[in-house]
Amino acid sequence: MHFFMNSNKMFFLFILIFSTMISISSNSWFGCWIGLEINLLSFIPLISNSNNLLSSEASLKYFLTQSIASMNFLFSILIKMILMKNFEMIYFISIMINSSLLMKMGSAPFHFWFPNISEGLSWFNNFILMTWQKIASLILFSYYMNLNFSYFIIILNVMIGAIGGMNQTSLRKLMSFSSINNLGWMIFSIMISENLWIFYFFMYSFLISIMFFLFYMLNMFFINQLFINNMNFMIKMNLLINFLSLGGLPPFIGFLPKWIIINFLMMNKLYLLTFIMLMSSLITIYFYIRIIYSSFMFNYIKMKWFKIFLKNNFLMFINLFSFISITGMIFSTFLYIY
């Protein structure tokens, strides 16, 4: 991966990680804001590539949205500081702070930048955008959360994530809509407990890391590319199983965090919300199956001049991860034997 060979990029990746740490561990809103800003400014150099017009456009868009969100965040925390004492909670202030944070993480009503930008990013940057960049905003969101507003946001997230992905053919857009859908689940998990959120977030990152790595290796960006590749059988099966796992099909590990969240939803008597979340994640499985449709095929187009040289030492990791994805849920039941 070209990323780790470049010392500049390594440096900004380091700053990116630490800015998130600053943001989530500071004890004042202002410190949080500083962390977010550093995060933004360190992600821009990672995105931009002077050779690629799309990525510089994406970096510009990212900068605009994030800076407007940060601006509003700063404005809201300043108003909050002026208007009230420290531990007071005002309904509309919380909505303002939440909205700006949701804009930063790319959540549903303010998500329109998210698929556009992911379209211009490489797979590794997409991975960072969909996993690491969400940590700071989500943790800050959990500090000052408006519950009624959150339910509204969850429903919008899962539904827009499901419906938006229906007509897409670009893999990056599909994955970004799937990320929006999963963000709804994540917001609910962080409403319950941070540990649950960490578990869900870890599982989500784990699953999409395998897929993004595969897509990166095979250089795939659109669905129809999957059909003309002469992938070997193991890679096809890995793709299949990981997508089913991400969709939350029971024997695979992706179901486990969803199972726990469904359990909490039922315990809190949120039956309608459960129904909406489950049905919309069913629709996401539909478009995942459209992606992995090529792996069900017995016959596929095979071009003789089309060669992919896979780096086999990475393939080992992918196989290992897929093994965890298949059997993880079975093994995780051993943790609960006492």
Place this chain on the structure above:
Amino acid sequence: MCTHFFFFLFFFSMLSFFFMIYFVMNNLVIFFEWELISFNSISIVMSMLFDWMTLLFMMFVLLISSVVIYYSKSYMSSDLNLIRFIILVLLFVLSMILLIISPNIISILLGWDGLGLVSYCLVIYYQNLKSYNAGMLTALSNRIGDVLILMVISWMLNYGSWNYIFYLNFMKNDLIMSFISIMIIMAAMTKSAQIPFSSWLPAAMAAPTPVSALVHSSTLVTAGVYLLIRFNMLILNTFFIKILLLLSMMTMFMAGVSANYEFDLKKIIALSTLSQLGLMMSILSMGFPDLAFFHLLSHAMFKALLFMCAGVIIHMMNDIQDIRYMGGISLYLPMTSLCLNISNMALCGIPFLAGFYSKDMIMEMVSFSNLNLFVFFFYYISMGLTMFYTIRLLMYMMINDYNLLSIYNLYDEDYVMLKSMMVLLFMSVISGSFLSWMIFYYPYMIYLPFNLKMMVIYVSLMGGVMGFLISNMKIYSVNKFIMTYNLSNFLCLMWFMPSLSTYGLSYYFLNFGYNLLKIVDLGWSEFYSGQGFMIILKKYSIFYNIFQMNNFKIYLFSFVMWMIIIMYMLIINI
């Protein structure tokens, strides 16, 4: 192979014949049980009962099967699967013998199911669509009887044993035993093709002709009659036996009428078999099981012979079965025509042939019994109808010119077939008299007025004249049938019986299934779950993409507007 098995079966036939004479002389019954499993005071046993009735029936079955196998040597000589055919016939004989010798309902089921299965395999022997349909109809009709026997087995668990022969007298007035008797009657009606189930017998003529001679004339179809003869103590004087009388008489009449409308040689013979089965069943249900058994045996002989003659004629005529193409057979095939005519005369009951003894005695016992006008007239009309279709068949086949192609090769020198027919010819001449001397301990005393005594001859002569007239019908007279189109349809389609068990049953269910598929599976359920949901989701997705495909600054502006609105609300609230 055919010759070997002919000698094998013939030897056992003669063996059982001599044993039968010995048993009759000494009035001997041998009964033995072989216990297979015993648990919780219930024992499953294979029991065998040898008395003169068993041995006599076994002798007839073995004799007919031996000559049929010898006959197949010529008839099936060019067939690829001759070995399979012989094995199937032997399996059939085995299951028939199992049925005959066992007085235990479980071991009867062994033979009974074996008969159904093997007869299915024999009917579909030619493996085309027609024989497949006929075989399926046969197998499923017989399956009803198998299920009823299975239910009888479960009912008889109450008595602790399945040897029904012990309970026939003792448990006669028990309620559960009356259920058992209903089921046995129904099972026998399926096997013997009585009226609700009779459509399979003409359909089963898709089988090879030796199979028809063995299975569908003499053995399998009489299995039901034999079962009822064994159960006759139980079913006598019950209400159901009167219903059986009605149904079997209707079968007799219906088959006799339908045979007059039929032009297929084998189907005419099958319908006459059906008519004779109705006769056996009805005399049985009037309380004369020994007469039914007598007629069963003598009928087996001449009907097997009739089928074998028909097989020879079909063989010679390049597999054409339509009697309108035949004619002048008696000139070209004198020996076969001899056999055919003798068996047909025996069927009609011409004096001193096989059919005379049994049939005349049956008719006289009917006239002698205490019965109503309906039964009386049905018997005599059916008697006349037998003569009617026989004379019609003879006129079509024997008298006129040969009606097929002008190039033909008819020869009567196939001695394998002729020899096998000679055996049955001998039997169909003498079997009536020797059986009547042998199996009745004392003669029936019959005392009738002269006209009633001559009634059989009257109706036979009248039927013969009508058969002669109808065979001379010209095209103008055939057109007269158009005037009674619906009636003709009703009569020649066996009172619409085939529709009852094939098209009538399956059509409505298949149509229902088709409508269900069209309206529910491919219609509303698709609309409300699969495709409809997909269309709605796509519409939503397209609607959503209108928002997604906007200018970037509109997103940012709308976010700022949202923040300003919230800000305004905040200010108002404070």
